[in-house]
Amino acid sequence: MKRLEVFIIYAVVIASLLINLFYLYSQSIRLDEAQSIWVATKSVPTLLKINGQDVQTPLYTLILHFWMQILGTDIVISRLLSLIFFILTLPFLYFLIKRVTNRATAILGTALFALSPFVLWYSQEARTYTLLTLLATVNHYYFLQIVDSKGEKGRWGYFITGLLGIYSHYFFAFMLLSQAIYLLIKKFESSRQLTITFILLGACMVNLFLPWAYYVYTLGLAANTQPIIPQPNSFNLLQIYFNFFIGFQNQLIQSIVISLWPLFLMIIFFIFTRQVTVKLQRTDYFVVISILPVLLIYLFSFFKPIFLPRYLIFVTPSLFTLLAWILINFGRQVISIVSVVIIALMLLSLNFQDTSAMTPVKESYREVDKYLVTHATPHDIIAVSAPFTVYPIEYYYGGLARIDTIPHWNRYVQGPIPPFTTNELVSQLKDYAKVYDNIYLVLSYDQGYQGKIVDYMDHHYQRLKSMEFPASIDIRVYKLRYD
Amino acid sequence: MHLETISYHRVSRLLILVDVLVAIFYFSWWVTPAHISNLWLYTLLFIGEIYHVIMALTFWFTVWPANKITVIVIDKIYQPSVAVFITVAGEPVEVVEKTAQAAKEMDYRNKEIYILNDGYVAKKDNWQQIEAMAKKLGIHCITRKVAGGAKAGNINNALRETKSDLVAIFDADMVPEPEFLVRTVPFFKDQMMGFVQTPQFYVNSGENLVTAAAWDQQKLFFGPIMRGKEKSNASFICGTNVVIRRKALEKVGGMEERNIAEDFLTSLYIHQAGWRSRYLPEVLAKGLAPQDLLSYHKQQFRWARGSLEVLFNQNPFFKKGLTLGQKVQYLASALYYFNGFVILIDLLMPLLYLFFAVQPVGVSTTSFAVYFLPFIFINLYTLNLAAGADISFKTFSFSYSSWYLQLMAIFSVLMRRTVSFSVTPKQAQSGNYLKLSFPHIIYIILVAAGSVLAIHREEINPSVATNMAWALFNVAMFMPYVLVAANLLPFHKANKMAVATQANV
Numbered sequence: 001m002k003r004l005e006v007f008i009i010y011a012v013v014i015a016s017l018l019i020n021l022f023y024l025y026s027q028s029i030r031l032d033e034a035q036s037i038w039v040a041t042k043s044v045p046t047l048l049k050i051n052g053q054d055v056q057t058p059l060y061t062l063i064l065h066f067w068m069q070i071l072g073t074d075i076v077i078s079r080l081l082s083l084i085f086f087i088l089t090l091p092f093l094y095f096l097i098k099r100v101t102n103r104a105t106a107i108l109g110t111a112l113f114a115l116s117p118f119v120l121w122y123s124q125e126a127r128t129y130t131l132l133t134l135l136a137t138v139n140h141y142y143f144l145q146i147v148d149s150k151g152e153k154g155r156w157g158y159f160i161t162g163l164l165g166i167y168s169h170y171f172f173a174f175m176l177l178s179q180a181i182y183l184l185i186k187k188f189e190s191s192r193q194l195t196i197t198f199i200l201l202g203a204c205m206v207n208l209f210l211p212w213a214y215y216v217y218t219l220g221l222a223a224n225t226q227p228i229i230p231q232p233n234s235f236n237l238l239q240i241y242f243n244f245f246i247g248f249q250n251q252l253i254q255s256i257v258i259s260l261w262p263l264f265l266m267i268i269f270f271i272f273t274r275q276v277t278v279k280l281q282r283t284d285y286f287v288v289i290s291i292l293p294v295l296l297i298y299l300f301s302f303f304k305p306i307f308l309p310r311y312l313i314f315v316t317p318s319l320f321t322l323l324a325w326i327l328i329n330f331g332r333q334v335i336s337i338v339s340v341v342i343i344a345l346m347l348l349s350l351n352f353q354d355t356s357a358m359t360p361v362k363e364s365y366r367e368v369d370k371y372l373v374t375h376a377t378p379h380d381i382i383a384v385s386a387p388f389t390v391y392p393i394e395y396y397y398g399g400l401a402r403i404d405t406i407p408h409w410n411r412y413v414q415g416p417i418p419p420f421t422t423n424e425l426v427s428q429l430k431d432y433a434k435v436y437d438n439i440y441l442v443l444s445y446d447q448g449y450q451g452k453i454v455d456y457m458d459h460h461y462q463r464l465k466s467m468e469f470p471a472s473i474d475i476r477v478y479k480l481r482y483d
Numbered sequence: 484m485h486l487e488t489i490s491y492h493r494v495s496r497l498l499i500l501v502d503v504l505v506a507i508f509y510f511s512w513w514v515t516p517a518h519i520s521n522l523w524l525y526t527l528l529f530i531g532e533i534y535h536v537i538m539a540l541t542f543w544f545t546v547w548p549a550n551k552i553t554v555i556v557i558d559k560i561y562q563p564s565v566a567v568f569i570t571v572a573g574e575p576v577e578v579v580e581k582t583a584q585a586a587k588e589m590d591y592r593n594k595e596i597y598i599l600n601d602g603y604v605a606k607k608d609n610w611q612q613i614e615a616m617a618k619k620l621g622i623h624c625i626t627r628k629v630a631g632g633a634k635a636g637n638i639n640n641a642l643r644e645t646k647s648d649l650v651a652i653f654d655a656d657m658v659p660e661p662e663f664l665v666r667t668v669p670f671f672k673d674q675m676m677g678f679v680q681t682p683q684f685y686v687n688s689g690e691n692l693v694t695a696a697a698w699d700q701q702k703l704f705f706g707p708i709m710r711g712k713e714k715s716n717a718s719f720i721c722g723t724n725v726v727i728r729r730k731a732l733e734k735v736g737g738m739e740e741r742n743i744a745e746d747f748l749t750s751l752y753i754h755q756a757g758w759r760s761r762y763l764p765e766v767l768a769k770g771l772a773p774q775d776l777l778s779y780h781k782q783q784f785r786w787a788r789g790s791l792e793v794l795f796n797q798n799p800f801f802k803k804g805l806t807l808g809q810k811v812q813y814l815a816s817a818l819y820y821f822n823g824f825v826i827l828i829d830l831l832m833p834l835l836y837l838f839f840a841v842q843p844v845g846v847s848t849t850s851f852a853v854y855f856l857p858f859i860f861i862n863l864y865t866l867n868l869a870a871g872a873d874i875s876f877k878t879f880s881f882s883y884s885s886w887y888l889q890l891m892a893i894f895s896v897l898m899r900r901t902v903s904f905s906v907t908p909k910q911a912q913s914g915n916y917l918k919l920s921f922p923h924i925i926y927i928i929l930v931a932a933g934s935v936l937a938i939h940r941e942e943i944n945p946s947v948a949t950n951m952a953w954a955l956f957n958v959a960m961f962m963p964y965v966l967v968a969a970n971l972l973p974f975h976k977a978n979k980m981a982v983a984t985q986a987n988v
Contacts, residue, residue: 237853258849261849272874274875
């Protein structure tokens with residue numbers, strides 16, 4: 001590549017960071033972020049306990065805890081941590097790709113990754129996902145180093161990133177499992193030393209993770225504190241790769257683009273039959289690691305639904321490595337044109353994703369709170385359902401009305417969120433009516449009973465107003481009494 | 484001495500087992516009645532998919548790794564007499580002369596060279612020149628005066644006039660290497676060895692896109708496929724670059740004259756009679772690929788027609804004396820030419836939706852994709868792996884675009900139309916071959932019209948998008964073929980591509 005091209009690519013990366021910084025501030029807090037911040041503000045033992053109960057690994061929250069101790073609890077500050085993990089990923093990804101191909105591919109792959117609307121979305125979110133991506137990238141590097149050196153080099157790097165990986169998200173285990181399957185298929189490269197190295201490293205990782213697993217076991221699970229994840233279908237399986245490349249778009253665009261899959265098949269078919277000029281060492285590894293974890297989690301979801309795009313973000317480094325390698329194998333002109341088109345598409349998608357009200361993952365809790373601050377008075381009550389959405393509502397709310405959840409949930413008492421019952425709702429409403437004039441019902445993340453709440457309210461109370469906020473957040477105002 | 488070998492890669496048994504499991508998974512989608520929308524269309528597609536799965540299974544059977552390794556023990560004392568037949572029917576004298584000269588120079592004492600000159604019966608102008616050239620080189624020339632049986636008749640005529648133990652057959656353009664006989668003849672120490680086939684290497688594969696595509700197809704055939712067939716003792720005679728035991732040939736009545744794929748059917752008879760065969764993947768003779776689209780078209784049609792005739796009239800599956808492996812291999816080779824019918828179904832389905840909003844399947848396209856994509860990818864991966872990662876897009880394009888000539892072959896067999904044997908021209912024929920791509924151009928026009936109609940009728944929705952995508956898939960597959968036919972693909976580009984391919988070989 002010429003200097004100018006390198007300059008353009010770096011300029012694009014810097015532009016992406018600037019865009020990132022802009023959206024870091026402009027986006028409303030999301031449910032998960034509010035939960036992270038809430039947990040991270042607690043003492044370390046409480047933090048560990050809440051993480052354990054919520055089936056979450058504690059590494060990110062621990063880092064966030066100390067980060068906030070130093071810099072404060074503002075959402076932008078919290079998001080900055082994710083952005084740092086994202087920025088750190090870039091040089092590691094560059095070195096990973098350079099290790100297996102060449103400098104040009106490494107620059108292209110890093111630029112594509114840096115512009116991925118999906119990755120950028122999570123680099124703006126105060127959650128563990130960019131930490132997960134960073135660890136996955138470094139882990140790939142050391143994994144390949146161990147395999148190539150038949151177990152001689154990279155053991156510590158692999159061990160540390162592997163261990164930190166599973167402590168930053170349980171799903172990292174699927175990546176390690178996929179690596180193990182890859183090695184099994186390759187018969188451990190017929191190397192006894194490599195086999196022993198991996199068995200020992202695996203055993204050490206399992207041993208060091210067992211204390212946490214035991215701790216979680218002794219706590220018992222805090223059921224109902226997590227959103228219900230639907231069982232995935234074939235559409236979701238294709239959608240996830242669509243998300244990786246062009247982020248979260250509205251449903252119609254997603255459906256149409258995904259329906260064009262035979263064309264993507266054609267492109268892959270064409271690429272598949274091209275003469276390769278730039279070699280990607282261990283192409284099979286990158287293919288396996290980009291597909292197998294997704295398939296494993298998809299299959300696992302038929303037993304317990306856990307299939308969410310963000311949980312699979314660790315696949316993106318290998319996926320963008322493959323994409324860059326494919327592009328680099330075309331002629332010079334084609335690379336330039338296709339890269340520009342892809343980058344333009346990504347930037348457009350990014351802009352659309354971050355600005356459109358139709359973006360399915362967008363949560364406008366800030367706008368909701370603005371509305372509540374303006375309209376709800378100390379004589380009114382704000383009732384939030386699902387109960388765990390109280391975190392983002394509380395984060396912004398600076399008004400005088402009391403906030404409660406339906407069903408009522410005391411977060412400071414160990415145990416699950418109480419299940420919803422109509423009797424409990426009736427009793428809760430009767431208690432409210434004794435004190436408050438109106439109820440501001442804030443509904444999001446339906447856990448299967450919001451219809452019942454709305455139905456009951458519509459039949460027993462006068463509805464004064466109803467409002468909708470992106471994405472799928474409803475506010476319904478009912479009169480509780482007339483005296 | 485360094486001889487090129489056709490690229491091939493051993494496919495692991497584990498991969499083939501995974502292939503089979505994925506195929507079962509894919510097939511399970513098709514046997515779910517809930518997926519049916521239009522029963523007739525569904526049935527048609529289902530037939531097509533059964534065909535695809537059968538072809539995939541036979542391919543996996545072919546590339547299933549065997550422990551048998553071809554070991555040649557050169558034995559210069561063992562030198563049975565060999566009659567070298569060079570079949571000629573009007574090819575340029577200089578082409579034939581080169582072949583004859585090379586045949587003469589083959590490193591083997593006990594041989595006689597014969598030019599089987601069919602120029603007279605084929606009413607070619609240069610038959611006398613061929614005779615003169617033979618005289619000049621001091622080799623025999625057998626000029627037939629009574630026509631009949633085309634190339635097979637020519638060989639049978641020569642068989643009657645010669646007495647050697649073995650016969651080596653070369654097309655007029657296939658120039659043998661000096662080692663040809665010393666590498667192939669030792670196999671005949673085995674008294675039941677019927678014939679030894681070697682690859683048909685195209686020396687002009689870098690000339691243009693047609694020759695490149697033709698060579699790519701040959702590579703696949705002479706790479707994993709023929710090696711796989713050998714494992715079942717089912718490699719067949721490919722018309723040239725072959726050594727046959729006279730006794731075996733005479734036992735089956737000589738070369739089969741009633742079929743234009745005489746070599747294919749003769750091999751079947753030889754195997755049926757209990758003879759063994761070997762395939763030696765070394766490039767021991769180099770010839771010319773069809774150099775223009777019309778020649779390619781004629782060659783493909785001849786192979787399709789001959790193979791389908793075998794399927795309809797001499798179905799290998801019901802032939803006594805063949806092993807199950809041989810039956811499968813012969814059937815697979817003949818069945819390949821049914822591809823045209825299956826591709827036609829695949830071409831029609833998106834059009835039917837775009838024009839009439841009817842579709843065979845009544846569930847979301849992504850549910851199909853989840854079953855289909857693993858099947859297609861693992862198939863492609865296995866194919867590419869077996870072919871030594873040397874498969875090109877033009878190979879697929881030319882095979883896919885041959886659907887209509889395969890359909891014509893099916894039609895002509897069913898209608899029992901007589902087709903004469905025509906030799907593949909050894910020089911590029913001039914002319915515009917756009918007419919050969921008329922079916923493809925008509926399809927492209929229909930896709931454009933159907934897309935406009937469907938968008939007007941329904942606006943863009945997932946169903947329209949998927950069907951347009953499938954139609955465009957087909958269009959993209961046709962493009963190299965259509966561009967070559969229309970002389971729109973810049974020659975230098977085609978040449979570059981082809982040279983790259985040749986370099987890999």
